Amino acid sequence: MIRLHKLNVLVLIMAMVATLFSVAAAQATPKAGGILRVAITGDPPGLDSTVTTSAITAEINNHITEMLYAFDGDGIVRPMLAAALPDISADGLTYTIRLRAGVMFHDGSLLDSGDVKASLERWHRLSYGKTVLKNLVAIDTPDALTVVIRLSAPVGILTSALGFDNYASGIYTSEQLAGAGDDPIAVPIGTGPYRLKEWIRGQSVVLERFSEYSARSEEPSGDAGRKNAWLDEIHFISVPDAATRQAGLESGEYDVNYRAAGEDYEYIESSSKMWPWMPPVGYNYTLLLNFNSPLIQNLKLRQAIQATLDMDAIALGAFGNEALYDLNPGVLPPGFGGMYTDAGKALYDQRNPELGRKLLEESGYDGTPIRWITTRDFSYQYAGTLIAVDQLEKIGLKSEVIVRDWATTVETRSKPDAWEIFVGNQISGPEPEMIAIINPGWVNAYNGSPEFADLMAELRVTADPAKRAELWAQAQEAYYEDVGSVRVSDTFLLVAYSAKVHVQARYIAFQAWNTWLE
Amino acid sequence: MVAYLLRRLVSLLSILVVVGLVVFFLVRLVPGDPTSALLGENATAEQIGALRTRLGLDRSLLAQFGAWMESVARGDLGTSIYMRIPVVTAVIQRIEPTGMLALAATLVAVLLGVSLGVIAAIRHNTAVDYAVMVIAMLGLSLPTFWLGLLMIMLFAVTLQWLPAAGYVSILQEPVASLRYLLMPALALGFSQAAIIARMTRASVLDTLGEDYVRTAHSKGLAAARVVIGHALRNAILPIVTVIGLSIATLAGGVVVTETVFNIPGAGRLVIDSVLRRDYPVIQGSVLLVAFVYAFVNLLVDLSYAFFDPRVRYQ
Numbered sequence: 003m004i005r006l007h008k009l010n011v012l013v014l015i016m017a018m019v020a021t022l023f024s025v026a027a028a029q030a031t032p033k034a035g036g037i038l039r040v041a042i043t044g045d046p047p048g049l050d051s052t053v054t055t056s057a058i059t060a061e062i063n064n065h066i067t068e069m070l071y072a073f074d075g076d077g078i079v080r081p082m083l084a085a086a087l088p089d090i091s092a093d094g095l096t097y098t099i100r101l102r103a104g105v106m107f108h109d110g111s112l113l114d115s116g117d118v119k120a121s122l123e124r125w126h127r128l129s130y131g132k133t134v135l136k137n138l139v140a141i142d143t144p145d146a147l148t149v150v151i152r153l154s155a156p157v158g159i160l161t162s163a164l165g166f167d168n169y170a171s172g173i174y175t176s177e178q179l180a181g182a183g184d185d186p187i188a189v190p191i192g193t194g195p196y197r198l199k200e201w202i203r204g205q206s207v208v209l210e211r212f213s214e215y216s217a218r219s220e221e222p223s224g225d226a227g228r229k230n231a232w233l234d235e236i237h238f239i240s241v242p243d244a245a246t247r248q249a250g251l252e253s254g255e256y257d258v259n260y261r262a263a264g265e266d267y268e269y270i271e272s273s274s275k276m277w278p279w280m281p282p283v284g285y286n287y288t289l290l291l292n293f294n295s296p297l298i299q300n301l302k303l304r305q306a307i308q309a310t311l312d313m314d315a316i317a318l319g320a321f322g323n324e325a326l327y328d329l330n331p332g333v334l335p336p337g338f339g340g341m342y343t344d345a346g347k348a349l350y351d352q353r354n355p356e357l358g359r360k361l362l363e364e365s366g367y368d369g370t371p372i373r374w375i376t377t378r379d380f381s382y383q384y385a386g387t388l389i390a391v392d393q394l395e396k397i398g399l400k401s402e403v404i405v406r407d408w409a410t411t412v413e414t415r416s417k418p419d420a421w422e423i424f425v426g427n428q429i430s431g432p433e434p435e436m437i438a439i440i441n442p443g444w445v446n447a448y449n450g451s452p453e454f455a456d457l458m459a460e461l462r463v464t465a466d467p468a469k470r471a472e473l474w475a476q477a478q479e480a481y482y483e484d485v486g487s488v489r490v491s492d493t494f495l496l497v498a499y500s501a502k503v504h505v506q507a508r509y510i511a512f513q514a515w516n517t518w519l520e
Numbered sequence: 521m522v523a524y525l526l527r528r529l530v531s532l533l534s535i536l537v538v539v540g541l542v543v544f545f546l547v548r549l550v551p552g553d554p555t556s557a558l559l560g561e562n563a564t565a566e567q568i569g570a571l572r573t574r575l576g577l578d579r580s581l582l583a584q585f586g587a588w589m590e591s592v593a594r595g596d597l598g599t600s601i602y603m604r605i606p607v608v609t610a611v612i613q614r615i616e617p618t619g620m621l622a623l624a625a626t627l628v629a630v631l632l633g634v635s636l637g638v639i640a641a642i643r644h645n646t647a648v649d650y651a652v653m654v655i656a657m658l659g660l661s662l663p664t665f666w667l668g669l670l671m672i673m674l675f676a677v678t679l680q681w682l683p684a685a686g687y688v689s690i691l692q693e694p695v696a697s698l699r700y701l702l703m704p705a706l707a708l709g710f711s712q713a714a715i716i717a718r719m720t721r722a723s724v725l726d727t728l729g730e731d732y733v734r735t736a737h738s739k740g741l742a743a744a745r746v747v748i749g750h751a752l753r754n755a756i757l758p759i760v761t762v763i764g765l766s767i768a769t770l771a772g773g774v775v776v777t778e779t780v781f782n783i784p785g786a787g788r789l790v791i792d793s794v795l796r797r798d799y800p801v802i803q804g805s806v807l808l809v810a811f812v813y814a815f816v817n818l819l820v821d822l823s824y825a826f827f828d829p830r831v832r833y834q
Binding site for chain 1: 552556557559561567570602604613673677684685686780789797
């Protein structure tokens with residue numbers, strides 16, 4: 003028999019502990035190299051996120067271009083290409099932005115104020131900047147690293163908007179902007195940690211590490227802070243079929259399933275070969291109401307719908323797993339930025355068919371069917387529609403479900419007299435002005451009761467965070483009282499990663515910087 | 521001959537104009553336009569309007585048709601609205617994967633179908649015959665996409681023998697290309713193999729009872745030689761007819777197979793273009809197919825005179 007001396011046992015235990023720690027450290031230590039293969043849902047419509055609201059374009063483009071500001075993991079806006087947050091004049095009409103020195107574009111040129119001016123002017127001309135910079139007087143460039151934005155009236159969310167990646171104010175070289183004019187930029191040249199290597203239309207977008215990338219020094223968080231480009235290349239591969247994306251992830255063909263099916267959540271979570279991730283900012287899953295329809299203009303009828311529906315049943319039926327949605331009354335997401343409020347919660351998720359029936363009677367409803375437009379192209383839209391229709395038929399609301407393909411549904415939705423309700427995901431964000439559903443420019447926006455409209459008008463010119471939060475709470479209350487839409491839940495997209503993929507920071511959207519492969 | 525050729529060319533042109541006219545107005549009858557795919561669903565009305573103007577979609581349909589026909593007459597099928605590359609380039613890029621898949625699936629269908637059919641005929645009314653017919657019924661009944669997914673689960677996910685999806689050009693990496701093609705070709709070819717097997721079995725069964733087959737046997741010829749050299753050879757005509765028909769049917773299955781196995785082929789291009797309302801690609805693809813079809817017909821007609829000197833064109 004082998005007899006172990008006490009000291010030997012101690013040494014053995016220490017060695018085992020050291021081994022365990024070294025394994026853990028090895029797993030936690032980022033490693034450079036490798037190709038990350040991301041199975042995406044289809045060919046992006048372009049790579050210029052200034053001219054489209056497409057999520058896939060934004061998420062690819064975020065690797066290539068950067069904005070003046072970026073949101074961290076908590077939804078707080080931080081400087082990115084700007085050296086610091088802007089100096090705002092006391093009257094809120096002048097924003098002075100200092101740029102970081104020595105930031106290099108992928109073509110080797112250095113970022114200067116002329117590039118920022120050209121990019122922001124294009125954003126103002128073609129994109130979300132048209133709404134945000136409605137009161138723009140001029141963009142000045144007093145020196146190579148200073149940009150001054152002059153306004154005729156204050157803008158509440160200018161700094162945040164300059165970091166928002168939907169209809170993004172990405173910074174490009176002034177030369178490529180001059181060449182592109184108002185057309186989308188085909189080959190974006192940005193300052194991001196990765197640059198475009200190849201784009202085979204309909205097949206893949208290949209990005210490669212930009213070795214001269216000028217990273218910030220702050221700790222990584224969300225889109226903000228230091229961006230480490232550990233991967234040699236990122237291949238975004240177009241794989242439209244959801245089952246094929248998942249099978250490819252499991253067989254090792256892909257490292258990331260960019261949009262996994264909700265019903266696979268538990269399977270992915272329980273597997274040792276992969277892990278699930280959901281962005282903290284989801285979508286606002288809601289019953290969009292067409293206020294052009296006389297039926298919907300009837301407040302009592304809207305209130306009857308709001309009172310009746312069981313949001314948990316709708317969300318569970320639509321998304322298949324409780325992990326993929328969150329029942330809360332906030333039109334803005336909780337835990338992301340400082341604007342979440344539960345104002346109006348008494349009117350949210352009432353599950354009260356008796357009250358619904360009573361309100362429907364008071365509305366004078368004559369039995370005209372409500373026309374629901376939906377598509378089978380997105381199962382959550384179709385399932386949610388059918389469940390809501392079923393619940394409302396029980397209080398006597400008649401329905402006609404119109405099922406079309408997605409392109410037809412979008413077009414039908416733009417016709418004022420063709421529908422009453424559409425169930426779907428509306429874009430969410432840290433500020434109310436970033437939500438399409440209450441953005442007056444959007445074709446299906448809720449233009450609001452006079453009270454709501456007044457509050458939103460005041461909000462748009464208010465920059466003080468505390469005052470903004472107070473105004474928004476009042477506006478959300480008015481929104482619920484007028485039933486601007488019938489909110490169901492926040493919903494989260496599901497991304498499935500191979501177990502060999504590691505990420506360092508808290509992401510807010512899919513990103514492959516600060517990501518490494520074993 | 522020259523007059524005949526000119527007449528046929530004029531007729532070909534008129535066919536193309538009619539096809540162009542039909543496809544142009546048909547795709548525009550379908551609701552939806554490309555702006556939602558390009559701008560995303562949260563675009564403002566102003567941005568949608570501006571894009572429609574930039575794409576020329578706000579002009580009258582006749583003006584749009586005239587402009588398109590004019591560019592087609594110059595040999596330009598237009599540029600994809602979504603992909604922003606010439607339609608001809610888009611189609612050419614996708615022809616190889618589709619062609620390879622169709623060819624491989626046809627090979628699978630013919631080899632598997634004829635072999636199984638002959639075996640079933642020889643082992644008529646035995647367990648082997650019944651087994652082959654059950655396989656054939658399965659092949660006819662299983663949807664291609666479902667069979668494809670099952671194969672991916674087995675051969676790619678569980679056994680990890682073959683890649684789950686994708687395509688590699690045979691010109692670049694021949695061995696890898698075959699690995700990628702094997703599963704889709706089997707999935708697509710299996711249903712057609714079933715049809716061919718059933719027809720082969722019936723046809724060979726007929727000929728096996730013929731006098732010349734009995735004579736061949738009585739002469740002492742090897743069984744394999746009798747079956748292949750006599751029975752199958754005389755049964756081949758209806759089998760060839762079925763093979764021809766199955767190739768046409770196969771074209772429909774290509775689209776589904778390309779989607780399941782993520783093959784960037786022409787079928788997926790057309791389907792994606794329809795979903796995105798990418799008018800130039802839909803119009804250009806249909807016109808291109810019509811042109812190839814009509815032109816090949818013309819060549820075939822002209823070739824009769826080459827093969828048979830008695831044929832004269834006036």
